[in-house]
Amino acid sequence: MRILLIEDDTVLGPAVRDQITGDGQSVDWVTRLDAAGDAMAAAAYDLVLLDLMLPDGRGIGFLKRLRGRGDVTPVIILTALDQVSDRIEGLNAGADDYLVKPVDLDELSARIGSVARRYAGNPNPIVSHGALDIDLAARTVHRDGRPVQLTAREWALFEAFLTRPGQLLSKAQLEGKLYAFEDDIGSNTIEVHVSRLRKKLGPEIITTERGLGYRLGTP
Template sequence: MRILLVEDDTILGAAVRDHIIADNHSVDWVTRLDAAGDHLDSAAYDLVLLDLMLPDGQGIAFLREQRRRGSVTPVIILTALDQISDRIAGLNAGADDYMTKPFDLSELSARLSAVARRYSGNPNPLITIGDLQIDLAARSVLCNGRPVDLTGREWALFEAFVQHPGQVLSKTQLEERLYAFGAEVESNAIEVHVSRLRKKLGHAVVETVRGIGYRLGDAR
């Protein structure tokens, strides 16, 4: 199992890292949230061990943002003994489990195994947005329970929005996503594809931000 450890305390971090390796998992250890974000963007992890107090921000806010962006990687948060409200807040933000420092490393092993068992069968659950149920792995989408076929370009455009919920994506960014590097369309092809997505999935699937770009519609 590939684990990302986000912990700024060097003594605890080294001990956890060594234990995880001794348990025959692979582990990357970072001490800041920005590095954690980079790692999660560029590699697939099976689990994240996430401290809550990091030098460059709050673990809970980071976790919430990851969940908001659609990440379903299991997360165990590491809390201090008396941070009960942090613990609840962490679970509410999308953590799958928590461990209270200081903890026995054998308990860590047990927890890692438990999370691996729980999630091994379902790494990419459905994403639900309004009337849409989206399966990014199967590249399928249901609208009000009915499957809707999207063409290759339509799917690529839709996937760009679903993977960046809340973000406004400019036409240029979308062009870079849909076309090969350097290819330049010289028309309003993006607008036309947005129109086609709307026709298939409902008008609210994509919101226009005039003069800036588009973003995924939300359920409000």
Template sequence: MRILLIEDDKAIGSAVREHAAAGGHAVDWARTLSTARDYAAVAPYGLVLLDLHLPDGNGIDYLREMRDRLDATPVIILTARDQISVRIEGLNAGADDYLVKPFDLGELSARIHAVARRYGLRPEPIFSLGTLTIVPAERRVDRDGQTVDLTAREWAVLDSLLRRPGAIVSKTQIEDALYSFGSEIASNAVEVYVSRLRKKIGADRIATVRGVGYRLAVT
């Protein structure tokens, strides 16, 4: 899942991003609401982790903006403000959950999974491509009846292709998915991870469109 983390504290933001990435999630970290708006304008997210006290505004105002434009992306509020009145305000504004700092990262993972299960009631496609089965909701890939182990970044590449099965996905779009893990990537990172993915799911499953990008072969 791709997560938008809105948090201005460097230590907390870094810890949350690294923990979520270790769990297989791609995380875009915005330290201001302005940056968060820029990220949200160009990328779809499965979850928002939202601090309330930010350099350029109040997180609850950002949450209200989301709901006013009918953005139903799940939101978990992360804040040091533990007053009941603030919790009620956040939940009434449309938050799905509320976690008070300091919190255990294991508890955060449990909250993320709980929200994911809650929204998992919406139908998720299962891709059957010959002997290959891909279940995005479970981040599971089976080939010839055997589970294929993918790294977080290999899954990020596959997820980029799954968003538009059969259509061309540009190299830049795949690079954006890899960059969202928060560390620098080599100039040939896309080629490297596509190559690794091909070895695991089958070379014929990812077609190269020279000079443009890649596409997931669905026939």
């Protein structure tokens, strides 16, 4: 599950992020509403954790604009404002839940689980790239409408390209992504996996730049 955390507190932010990561979720942390807007435009999230007092505006307005656009992503408000009127305003603006600081991290996990269960079944965003339709959340790829099975390593590699479209990625960078700093090199693992990806997704999907690295092909 992808979660966007909008929180400017430099203590609470990382704490929440680590707690949720520990639950096996993937978290993006931003500290400003404009960054949050960019993030939500760029990727689809399953849940938003929203602080109400932020350096560039009130979270309530952000939430209202979100709902005004028809976005139904679940939102849990997370703030120091413990006034009942604020809770009501938050719920009325379209929040799904409300937690008052200081936040108990285990309770937060519970609430996230509850919201996740409640909203299960929303359609995931599909990224199209040439003949490929990719659902990052569901981890499915369709090539010309037919499903393609990718293995764990193949997904990790493919994701590295998808999240940086058009960018050149060196073998060292890719090794870092796939193996999280195991300092051993000495084999052509990346080449092999690129080859396997091309076989499954089409030869044009990744282009080689000799001596430099690889790049996601243009559709």
